[in-house]
Amino acid sequence: MTTTEPNLQPAELALLEELACALAREAGELIVTERPERLGVAATKTTRTDIVTVMDRRSEELLRSRLASARPGDGLLGEEGASRPSETGITWVVDPIDGTVNYLYELPAYAVSVAACVGDVHTPGQWRTVAGAVVNPVTDELFHARSGGGAFLEHRGRTSALRVSDQGDLALSLVATGFGYDVDKRRRQAAVVVDLIPQVRDIRRAGSAAIDLCCVAAGRLDGYYESGLNPWDLAAGWLVVTEAGGVVQGVAGGAPGSDLVVAGCPAQVAALAPLVDR
Numbered sequence: 264m265t266t267t268e269p270n271l272q273p274a275e276l277a278l279l280e281e282l283a284c285a286l287a288r289e290a291g292e293l294i295v296t297e298r299p300e301r302l303g304v305a306a307t308k309t310t311r312t313d314i315v316t317v318m319d320r321r322s323e324e325l326l327r328s329r330l331a332s333a334r335p336g337d338g339l340l341g342e343e344g345a346s347r348p349s350e351t352g353i354t355w356v357v358d359p360i361d362g363t364v365n366y367l368y369e370l371p372a373y374a375v376s377v378a379a380c381v382g383d384v385h386t387p388g389q390w391r392t393v394a395g396a397v398v399n400p401v402t403d404e405l406f407h408a409r410s411g412g413g414a415f416l417e418h419r420g421r422t423s424a425l426r427v428s429d430q431g432d433l434a435l436s437l438v439a440t441g442f443g444y445d446v447d448k449r450r451r452q453a454a455v456v457v458d459l460i461p462q463v464r465d466i467r468r469a470g471s472a473a474i475d476l477c478c479v480a481a482g483r484l485d486g487y488y489e490s491g492l493n494p495w496d497l498a499a500g501w502l503v504v505t506e507a508g509g510v511v512q513g514v515a516g517g518a519p520g521s522d523l524v525v526a527g528c529p530a531q532v533a534a535l536a537p538l539v540d541r
Contacts, residue, residue: 268381269352271393273411279353279379279394280409283499284417286329286357287407290322290375291400294360297321302367313444314363319343322359322375330355340384342495354384356392358495362471371401376473378498387513387520395499397473406477406503414480414506427509428482431530436485438535439467439475443491452490455539462538472524476500479526480507486527488539497524514540 271279298318306315323343330339331347338349341357355377360366362373376397382390396407406425408414414425430436438459442452460466467484469475472492478484480503497519501511504526511526513519516536519526525536 267352271381271410276394276409276412280396280407280412282333283377283379283394283396284398284405284407286326287375287377287396287398288400288405289329290325290359290377291398293325294318294322294366294373294375295400298366304367310444310446312364314367315343316360316363316367318366319360319363323357326355326357326359326375326377330357337379338384340494342493352381353393354380354390356380356384356494356498358473361397361473361496362469365470370470372399372469372471372474373401374399374471374473374477376495376499378502380494380498384494384498387522388518390494392498392502395502397477397499397503399474404477406480406500408499408503408506410502410506412506414503416477416481425480425503425507426482427479427504427507427528427531428485429528429530430485431528431534433463433486433531433534433538436463436527436531436535437465437467438463438486438488439469439478439484440487441468441470441472441475441489441491448491451541455541459538472496473500476511476526477503479509480504484527486525486531486535488523488525488535490523491521492519492524493521501526512536 336350338354339347358376378395394409
């Protein structure tokens, strides 16, 4: 196993981005077209409301299989347990369905997230994403980026460059957040919202961190914050935001991680972070 960061050239980064897009699209098509009519809960994780469906597992197995074939030396970290050490310095961090509860209830805000990362993805602050893609298969929107290459949205045959909102005034800002499944954690997160909501234009809670980050990149949201995220929740979206001109940070301005993720343009993050960094 190696965590040494490889010296990736632009052409290599472009190939990683292309693969991330292809895999996200294929897994996205799978979870829509082969979703059982009566989809049930296959298992739970941290709490009885933190669910896994059979399609989460099928999507992750598809991603694992395709990556093992296309990039056998690369590592893998998947939400549902897929894991493989890296021999190349590249580890793929995948979320087979980000927004599983939305998926269970057939709410059209869920995604597949696929990201190529370097560094030690198991250690906060010791890794970064170099290429990634997030697809919402219901809306047919594919967000993608690579280091130094910009961020883009493909939708119905059209490709457009992404740029974050330049809104730094919280009173005029639409801000998104999310909540964990642990009851005590939800109480703490709700307390932050109670204090924040009088200071912003409004709050949104869509239920998919990957989609929220991409909406920041597209200027659909001015800001986003959340605690309790894992690498697979934020890996691809983090890069999409930064390549769209935004900032993604964690506690005290450090790297984003499970304690905190704050995203937006620099002025937005400077205004929002002190209010949610608890």
